[in-house]
Amino acid sequence: MQSIINSIVSANEANGKIHEGDYYDETGRLFCGKCHEPKQTEKPFPLAKPPRRMFIPCRCDREEEEQYRRRIEAQKAQDKIKALRRSGVMDAAYNSYTFAADDGRDSKITASCKRYVAHWQEMLDLACGILFYGDVGGGKSFYAGCIVNALLDLGVPALMTRLSYLVNDRVKADNPINLKQFKLIVLDDVGAENISQTAFDIVNDIYLARIPVICTTNLTLSELKSSATLEKQRIYNRILERCPKKCLVPVTKSRIDASRELDRLSSEILNK
Ligand SMILES: [Zn+2]
Structure with missing residues (x-):
């Protein structure tokens, strides 16, 4: 039963996180097919039995997040200027x-x-x-x-x-x-x-x-x-x-x- 729950949780967590080209090493840990950084922690999740791994962002994920953050900041700066122009x-x-x-x-x-x-x-x-x-x-x-x-x-x-x-x-x-x-x-x-x-x-x-x-x-x-x-x-x-x-x-x-x-x-x- 527990393993079924774990596999459902893992499937939900993995949603959108596993991409084409990603691969598992011999221990079963997931790696990014592009940057080859691990996409899962080595440490097992302590309360889960049997233990399961948690997803972590690889370099591609971190760069994507950074780009998204910059886009949002640039948009905010543009909005501020537009508002200034309207009032000024x-x-x-x-x-x-x-x-x-x-x-x-x-x-x-x-x-x-x-x-x-x-x-x-x-x-x-x-x-x-x-x-x-x-x-x-x-x-x-x-x-x-x-x-x-x-x-x-x-x-x-x-x-x-x-x-x-x-x-x-x-x-x-x-x-x-x-x-x-x-x-x-x-x-x-x-x-x-x-x-x-x-x-x-x-x-x-x-x-x-x-x-x-x-x-x-x-x-x-x-x-x-x-x-x-x-x-x-x-x-x-x-x-x-x-x-x-x-x-x-x-x-x-x-x-x-x-x-x-x-x-x-x-x-x-x-x-x-
Ligand atoms: Zn990557």
């Missing part, structure tokens, strides 16, 4: 701003942005951001987005949004976004928002929490340095202090040509 990029258009999509219009600015990512830990420790300024169409948001997306890919919680969005959120939402969950905040198009106490509070919160802030703006440096109103100046002073690197993003000739070409094509089509 407020406008879907920002997702396409990546170094891979850079047309190389200004290699110096690209190099600076890549250095910012490479030296991220130092930038974080110094609470150091970048101010991208210049006329519309130069690609200021694009460069800021490249940094955000590269850091999101590294698992850094980064947010790219507009100050006006955060103001609306803080005034209207039941649970406004907790900015302290982010390690980097990009404020796109600074200067376009209405200046309010809430706008100042948000910039001040970011400033006091020492979260690095990257800003893009169509304003000139002199407009940022000497605003008409005290309210604006209080906001811009904090931004200027935390963005020691002021990066002028010029509107290149190719961008102007592309824009003129688009104008020409659209007029040609629409004026027919």
Whole structure:
């Protein structure tokens, strides 16, 4: 009776563990046909009569398990990045701003942005951001987005949004976004928002929490340095202090040509 039970148990245990090519040695112990490591312990199971052997993983089994563990970890890391991206990029258009999509219009600015990512830990420790300024169409948001997306890919919680969005959120939402969950905040198009106490509070919160802030703006440096109103100046002073690197993003000739070409094509089509 006992031997029948043992053979049933063994058959159940062996389920999926014995593969084609596996073999038994002269003592009846099972070996892997691939790596030739034993697949059963030498020690008999103490309480079973007659004694039976227990299955153990051979090298192939251990490698398979390790690969499975790595796949699960990689999947978890991907899921984390996806979740970060959902919480961090407020406008879907920002997702396409990546170094891979850079047309190389200004290699110096690209190099600076890549250095910012490479030296991220130092930038974080110094609470150091970048101010991208210049006329519309130069690609200021694009460069800021490249940094955000590269850091999101590294698992850094980064947010790219507009100050006006955060103001609306803080005034209207039941649970406004907790900015302290982010390690980097990009404020796109600074200067376009209405200046309010809430706008100042948000910039001040970011400033006091020492979260690095990257800003893009169509304003000139002199407009940022000497605003008409005290309210604006209080906001811009904090931004200027935390963005020691002021990066002028010029509107290149190719961008102007592309824009003129688009104008020409659209007029040609629409004026027919
Ligand atoms: Zn094996």
